[in-house]
Amino acid sequence: MAKDAKKTPEKQAETSHTPTNATAAPESPQGTTRPSSQQQYPAVAPSTVTNIAVHSLLMILVPFALFFASLFGALDPVFKATGGQVPRQETKTYIGAGLAVLGVNLVIASFVVTAFREDSKPPLKQD
Numbered sequence: 001m002a003k004d005a006k007k008t009p010e011k012q013a014e015t016s017h018t019p020t021n022a023t024a025a026p027e028s029p030q031g032t033t034r035p036s037s038q039q040q041y042p043a044v045a046p047s048t049v050t051n052i053a054v055h056s057l058l059m060i061l062v063p064f065a066l067f068f069a070s071l072f073g074a075l076d077p078v079f080k081a082t083g084g085q086v087p088r089q090e091t092k093t094y095i096g097a098g099l100a101v102l103g104v105n106l107v108i109a110s111f112v113v114t115a116f117r118e119d120s121k122p123p124l125k126q127d
Helices: 009-016 046-071 076-083 089-117
Strands: none
Touching: 046 089
16 A cells, blocks of 8 residues: 555556546547447448358358259259250269359359448447
């Protein structure tokens, strides 16, 4: 206790500016404290998280679905309607790979379009 009394005025000034409460209201540029009842935006909008989650899932499912649909004959009626005959198994592999690449590109394009259509500011948090 006696040590605290011997502090110089400079050291007392240094220690008095250290924050003691981490939840104190932030200060504005003018040095005044903002009211804590001010509404705040969430860090990330819930629709953004949903958009990323859905497109991540699609990024995995669509290429596999298109590749295996082509490989195992689910697209044979489409081949018959457009080309007249069902391709060989080796050709189905190449067609499935091409469809998988096309599917990934469509998912990426869909993500970019939906990301640009989102609101620039998320809705306010209600306290």
